[in-house]
Amino acid sequence: MKDKSHIITIFSLVIIFVIIGFIVDWFLHPESFDKYGHYRWNAVNEILSQKVVNQNIKTCAKCHDNIYQLHQKDAHYNVPCVDCHGAGNLHVTFHQGGKDSAKITKAQAVIGKKYTLEGCLFCHRKLKSRPSDFPQINQEEHYKFLNVKSLSTKCIECHSPHEPIFLLTDVKESRLHPIVYKCTDCHDKKPVRDFNEVPDHPKIFECKDCHSDIVKSFDERPHHKYVECRTCHLFHKENETVGRMYKNGNAKFCLLCHEKKDFKSDKYPPKIEWPSHLGNLKFLVNVDQRICLDCHSNQIHKMNLKANSNPHPNNWKFEHKKYVNAKSDVKQVYACGFCHTKNDCYNCHQVEIPHSEDFIQGGHKDVVAKKGKQVCAKCHNQDFCAQCH
Amino acid sequence: MNIENIDRRRFLQLGLLSSSGVLVGSLYAFSNREVKKEFKTYDDLRHYDWGYVVDTTRCIGCGSCVRACKIENNVPDTFFRTWVERYEINKNDVVRVDSPNGALESFQNNNFEKDVEKAFFVPKLCNHCINSACTQVCPVGASFHSPDGVVLIDKEHCVGCGYCVQACPYGCRYIDPVKGTADKCTLCYHRIQHGEAPACVNACPRNARIFGNLKDPKSKIRKILHQRRYGLLKPDLGTNPKCYYIGLDREVK
Numbered sequence: 118m119k120d121k122s123h124i125i126t127i128f129s130l131v132i133i134f135v136i137i138g139f140i141v142d143w144f145l146h147p148e149s150f151d152k153y154g155h156y157r158w159n160a161v162n163e164i165l166s167q168k169v170v171n172q173n174i175k176t177c178a179k180c181h182d183n184i185y186q187l188h189q190k191d192a193h194y195n196v197p198c199v200d201c202h203g204a205g206n207l208h209v210t211f212h213q214g215g216k217d218s219a220k221i222t223k224a225q226a227v228i229g230k231k232y233t234l235e236g237c238l239f240c241h242r243k244l245k246s247r248p249s250d251f252p253q254i255n256q257e258e259h260y261k262f263l264n265v266k267s268l269s270t271k272c273i274e275c276h277s278p279h280e281p282i283f284l285l286t287d288v289k290e291s292r293l294h295p296i297v298y299k300c301t302d303c304h305d306k307k308p309v310r311d312f313n314e315v316p317d318h319p320k321i322f323e324c325k326d327c328h329s330d331i332v333k334s335f336d337e338r339p340h341h342k343y344v345e346c347r348t349c350h351l352f353h354k355e356n357e358t359v360g361r362m363y364k365n366g367n368a369k370f371c372l373l374c375h376e377k378k379d380f381k382s383d384k385y386p387p388k389i390e391w392p393s394h395l396g397n398l399k400f401l402v403n404v405d406q407r408i409c410l411d412c413h414s415n416q417i418h419k420m421n422l423k424a425n426s427n428p429h430p431n432n433w434k435f436e437h438k439k440y441v442n443a444k445s446d447v448k449q450v451y452a453c454g455f456c457h458t459k460n461d462c463y464n465c466h467q468v469e470i471p472h473s474e475d476f477i478q479g480g481h482k483d484v485v486a487k488k489g490k491q492v493c494a495k496c497h498n499q500d501f502c503a504q505c506h
Numbered sequence: 507m508n509i510e511n512i513d514r515r516r517f518l519q520l521g522l523l524s525s526s527g528v529l530v531g532s533l534y535a536f537s538n539r540e541v542k543k544e545f546k547t548y549d550d551l552r553h554y555d556w557g558y559v560v561d562t563t564r565c566i567g568c569g570s571c572v573r574a575c576k577i578e579n580n581v582p583d584t585f586f587r588t589w590v591e592r593y594e595i596n597k598n599d600v601v602r603v604d605s606p607n608g609a610l611e612s613f614q615n616n617n618f619e620k621d622v623e624k625a626f627f628v629p630k631l632c633n634h635c636i637n638s639a640c641t642q643v644c645p646v647g648a649s650f651h652s653p654d655g656v657v658l659i660d661k662e663h664c665v666g667c668g669y670c671v672q673a674c675p676y677g678c679r680y681i682d683p684v685k686g687t688a689d690k691c692t693l694c695y696h697r698i699q700h701g702e703a704p705a706c707v708n709a710c711p712r713n714a715r716i717f718g719n720l721k722d723p724k725s726k727i728r729k730i731l732h733q734r735r736y737g738l739l740k741p742d743l744g745t746n747p748k749c750y751y752i753g754l755d756r757e758v759k
Contacts, residue, residue, distance in 0.1 A: 147663060150647070153548050153653065154650060154651070155647045155650065156647050156648070156649075156650030156660060157647075157648075157660050157662070157663055158548070160650075160658065160660035160661075160662065160663065161546075161551075161652055161653075161658065161695075162546075163660075163661075163662065164658055164692060164695045164696065165546070165695060165696050165699055166696070167579075167695075167696035168696070169578075169696060169697055169700065169702060170577055170578045170705070171574050171577065171578050171697075171705045171708055171709065173702060173703075173708060193711075195711050195712065195713060196711040197708060197709055197710075197711065199570075199574060199708065199709055200568075200570045200574075200709055200711055203577070204574070204577045204578070235611075238612070239568045239569060239570070239611070239612040240566055240568040240570075240612075240711065242612070242613075242614075244567070244613055244615075244616060244625075245594065245616045245618075245622045245625040246567060246592050246593070246594060246613070246616075246625035246626050246627055247566050247567065247627075248563065248564065248566065251566050251712075
């Protein structure tokens with residue numbers, strides 16, 4: 118039985134090696150390895166314990182609600198706070214209080230403001246590779262156009278970062294405008310013929326294809342040399358078929374070009390002092406609700422206004438047609454009194470405007486007797502009185 | 507008390523007391539260790555399968571994502587977990603690709619003076635492949651798939667051999683010069699488990715990066731993948747990336 122003993126030796130050696138192997142493995146095997154797979158399960162929790170640095174916009178909104186509201190309504194609504202202000206984790210933990218806040222000094226908790234010129238150009242520098250519907254500028258051209266003296270002038274001198282283009286209406290309430298046009302966008306009814314059969318039917322649509330009247334009159338006005346439709350009627354592509362159109366008529370938007378500032382030279386475009394311009398408009402009430410277009414709309418498209426003839430230019434009826442020709446219920450809202458005080462009218466006309474209800478019955482006789490027939494002719498046609506008398 | 511005078515009853519009493527004392531003490535010690543922090547369990551994580559969509563038609567190449575990632579994860583200089591590439595193709599079909607400093611400070615001028623036919627940005631990051639090459643080659647099991655489908659690195663366990671850096675076909679891994687271990691995008695694992703979006707998604711001003719749970723049929727990412735036409739990077743390698751690119755060009759690799 119000699120053979121048997123050496124087999125036992127081999128087997129016992131193998132078993133000893135296996136046991137040693139298990140013991141070594143026991144010591145070298147990291148905790149929680151192979152628990153759910155060929156990895157250390159505890160590592161997942163270790164990675165999870167890393168601290169969050171970049172703050173969410175909603176965290177910022179908890180304290181800075183007024184800026185958040187402003188920011189949400191304008192074109193930068195999608196730009197999170199962290200892009201310009203930095204991560205902000207120290208700022209938040211410091212002001213939240215608690216254990217961790219004691220370690221942070223006040224100087225560390227100050228939020229950064231990266232409003233450098235370069236910071237804005239990260240997004241808005243004109244590059245061929247940027248999508249064409251994204252607003253981008255060639256800085257030299259832009260400054261030359263506005264006659265800005267120094268190229269190192271910061272963007273924030275004119276544009277507020279939270280409210281860069283001073284939208285009049287909320288971004289989210291702006292109008293959806295189709296990109297792929299349906300026939301009914303221009304035609305009242307769906308045409309019988311396909312557009313391919315119509316000679317000279319436009320295929321790539323421009324503003325003038327649908328809004329020909331307005332574009333034609335726009336081309337006659339001084340603005341057309343310098344700006345496009347899209348400058349004021351901002352267009353933001355949402356998807357393949359539709360985009361958002363925001364009309365911008367806020368006074369601050371016009372002032373981006375037309376405000377007098379130290380760093381701009383006095384050449385084109387014409388500039389005004391602000392807010393002292395509003396101070397000159399004493400004949401207006403609700404001045405703070407006014408937008409430039411209330412008086413200057415003719416500078417943009419349609420209508421021709423003789424300069425400095427406010428409040429009654431030669432074509433004041435045409436200019437005020439929104440108010441004059443409006444249906445009666447609207448007229449009450451847009452009566453002269455909405456802009457002008459009663460005294461403003463009376464000072465020139467010596468008549469109550471708009472006329473009181475009993476004016477036709479009896480009131481007007483006294484006025485005509487005192488001031489003569491010329492009073493009527495200021496507003497009405499020469500043969501207006503003859504209609505009754 | 508003399509130990510020789512002890513009777514059986516007394517011995518058993520002492521034994522019971524001392525063992526219960528050890529038990530209570532050890533329980534206390536262990537309970538203290540367990541209190542450390544409550545994290546997600548394995549079953550919690552199985553409810554998720556994180557996916558990522560990059561809409562290249564919306565990217566403006568501002569580099570906000572790159573900067574946010576650097577700060578969030580303390581990524582060393584000249585290394586990137588995410589970066590933005592610029593592709594410019596001119597009339598003669600000459601392609602130029604560049605990514606100056608990973609687009610950390612955006613892009614300066616056009617590469618071609620004129621005649622640029624087509625140009626666009628492509629943000630890149632770890633694709634979190636289903637059949638990832640990098641996890642297969644790891645000799646120590648330090649690179650792994652988490653239960654919610656994120657490719658992670660166990661930095662305590664990694665030996666820094668660099669096999670995974672070689673294996674990744676997308677160049678998304680690097681060796682951390684400070685720690686000497688491999689490192690990569692974790693989809694900001696610490697953020698997504700607390701309900702926050704990854705730092706790059708949080709920082710994107712154009713919604714060009716979309717992140718979400720592929721297992722949730724109502725999630726935004728599922729909706730987009732159903733509606734839009736998307737492509738994958740190097741699909742022929744069979745790595746099954748979970749990072750989907752909308753508007754991908756054939757030049758992009």
